[in-house]
Each structure stands twice: as C-alpha cells, then as structure tokens.
Amino acid sequence: MPTLDIIVLTAPSGAGKTTIAHRVMEAMPDVEFSVSATTRAPRSDETNGEDYYFVSEERFHELADAGELLEYEEVYSGDYYGTLRSEVETKAAEHPVLLDIDVRGALNVKRRYGDDALLLFIAPPSMEELRRRLETRGTESDDSFRTRIERAEMEMQQRGACDAVVVNDDLDRAVEETLVLIRQFLNR
Helix, strand or coil: CCCCCEEEEECCCCCCHHHHHHHHHHHCCCCEECCEEECCCCCCCCCECCCEEECCHHHHHHHHHCCCEEEEEEEECCEEEEEEHHHHHHHHCCCCEEEECCHHHHHHHHHHHHHHEEEEEEECCCHHHHHHHHHHHCCCCHHHHHHHHHHHHHHHCCHHHCCEEEECCCHHHHHHHHHHHHHHHHCC
16 A cells, blocks of 8 residues: 555644644645534535535434544534545545544544554643633634533643644744644655
C-alpha cells in the first residue's frame, strides 16, 4: 500500500483548530480538506459539502453500519460527527489530506493509519481563555456551553497521545508552528 499523507488537527471546541486549518489550506494549496459528516444543523455561515456534509441521523447510521466512516461518535447529545473513508482515502491517494476532527476521532485515525498520519493537538493557552472564546462566539446555549467545557477538559487530558501540541496563544505563531510541523511530516 502506498504511503498516505494524512494531517489531523484536533482540539477542544473554541481552541482555533478550524481557523488554523483554513490558514494551512491557504498556505499549502496542494493539501486537500477532508469534509466530515455531521447530524447537527448547519450554522448560518456553513455550507453543505464545504464545511460539513449535513446528513440526517438515519443516513449517518446507514454510513456507519456500511463501514463508510473511518471514525465517528456522538460528540454532543444527538450530534454525531464522522470522517468518511472515501473522502480521506480518495484525496490522500493524490495529495496530502487535512482532517479537522474531535480528539477521540483523531486518535482513531492515528491508530488506523499510524505513521501515515500526523496528529496535531491545538491547545488553548488556558481553560479560562477557552471559556472566554466560547462565550464570545455566542453560538452556545447555557447547557451546550457547559457540555463543551466539560468535554474540553476531557480532551485536554488526551493531548499527550498526539504527535505534537501547538498552543494557540497567538494565531500567527500557532499557524507558523503548525506549518513547520506539517512540512517536516511531508518531507519524512
């Protein structure tokens, strides 16, 4: 089997992984983005097929049962997220592929692909800063906010299982550090 170049960015919600992923894509146009599937409703600024594949819970379970998801889980109550096998393997056969996924899913991808996957954990400078970012975003109900903070605390404990940790205390510096790590991985 040929070597694949799979780059996985993972982080607690609000740490900045999606922003960093977009900046990586701008700096490295040869890298393809793997669009995840989710059952949650799209936010006002999200596009189906570009940000996520928004699917019904029934369709999501059909994909999982058919083995079409590399990893998946119920991240928040009733909201399932998963990585489509075809999305990753088709794109990775031609170009490096970038995944922007939750921590458990990222660890599953790393287990499956081993050295063909670079797993980067994007950490907030502190839990206090993460709380502030989520509050500023203004997209969460009180219950959703509490759930995200509890999950973030659990996810922060998993950062040691990643290949490297990038602290996003300064976005430009975090992007540069991420790009250096990705370029080192691609030149292995």
